[in-house]
Amino acid sequence: MVGIKNNQSIPSCEECHATDHMIFKDLTPEQLDNVNYDKGCSFYKRGNIIFQEGHRINGFYCVHSGIVKMYKTGIDGKEQIIRFAKKGDIIGYRSVLSNELACTTSRVIEDATLCYIQGDTLITLIKENPAFAMQLMQLTCKELGEANNYITDIAQKTVRERLAEILLLLKDTFDLDENQVLQISLTREELANMVGTATESVIRLLSEFKQDKLIELQGRKIKILNLPGLKKIANF
């Protein structure tokens, strides 16, 4: 089921293919085989950097397992987390397409396996397969729409509202386990870097949410107690 190449076990694209949002779902079997054959694959531990803002990248990555955060570094080094990538998501493709330097840094949050695919392969696929091109374009448009929403939120909502919204977003992206606990573990600082606020503010607001019986906290585990309540606070 899994081939061995470069003294390393490389997962087949087929595995990711199960993921419903998989970008390669419109490829012909031959095209997928090509991608599968050409790609490299590496394991990264939490904290590892996949690529860094401002560096040139000649290919893109597809997340096979684990979680990666994408962030920009603002003034005095403060991170602004733009999005997360999980199984089936691709990262770095923007830089390949627009032929620009990477505009974000991507760092592993949960131990991850990523496949690396040459930029040329992507360009070729776009030229050969219009359905794939459409798929990719829709992905970009979706991300663009989300970015625009986020701009509006961050410009107009309070920190409190935004934190509630981020919790809901995390719930949608990473789901809850059977105990309603968010299936992603972030530090308070990382949460702050998503919301765009100070770490202390996140800590204070989380305690407020806890006192208001909206959530429950055990370390980094966040249990959602009152989803409608959070939605109300988030204004959505």
Add this chain to the structure above:
Amino acid sequence: MVGIKNNQSIPSCEECHATDHMIFKDLTPEQLDNVNYDKGCSFYKRGNIIFQEGHRINGFYCVHSGIVKMYKTGIDGKEQIIRFAKKGDIIGYRSVLSNELACTTSRVIEDATLCYIQGDTLITLIKENPAFAMQLMQLTCKELGEANNYITDIAQKTVRERLAEILLLLKDTFDLDENQVLQISLTREELANMVGTATESVIRLLSEFKQDKLIELQGRKIKILNLPGLKKIANF
């Protein structure tokens, strides 16, 4: 030079073609002719709405002249201006591609002429012309990159820094005339809706900039006196 159709003078795409960032530059002459023939064209006065957030649009628009603002409506109706569109820019294509409702409203800021092109035409072009598909994808990626930058700025910079940055952005987008005056006329409220702040704050900060000899104000005309100074304030 200009044909008459529907009792209305329709400018040829050739005119826009001169614009260097024109999206259609990779079309074959026949494809361009097709677009040119199929398109509709309308004149809009300042204040007119081209399309509205949440509405379905089945095609997209190409700005032939004038200026259009694209904004989202946030809580209690406050506008958040996402971007402007001027000659050669296309708007609404995102919704066509992702087959979603419009996520912004677009309203005319300076009397404008816009061409309307069917969504199908766009899809066909993408399928027939990979170079055009690449071009469009690069446009989307560029917008996405800018949106991500903006998220970081708005989350981390002060209103003062952001206002300076917006002035620089306006300068790059709409240029200065021979007297260093910004070639776009916005109300203080519109500026505030770009920066993501209150109108009063913009007014106060503009006066500060004026006192610091960075700019000069005559009504809505903004004259740039000290570009490096503004860049310094904007942190870039």
Add this chain to the structure above:
DNA sequence: CGCTAATTTGAGTGACTTCAAGCACAGTGG
């Protein structure tokens, strides 16, 4: 090796400061 000691990292609190929003009102000019 195993068991403290030492250091680092993250969570949490309180006091203080400041930036910017909001309100009310006064011009002003197209």
Add this chain to the structure above:
DNA sequence: CCACTGTGCTTGAAGTCACTCAAATTAGCG
């Protein structure tokens, strides 16, 4: 004359600073 601009004043949300405490890592050492 109404929409826009401009100003003063007040208040509150959120950032900053300074610190404690707990947990987790790493180092040290018999």
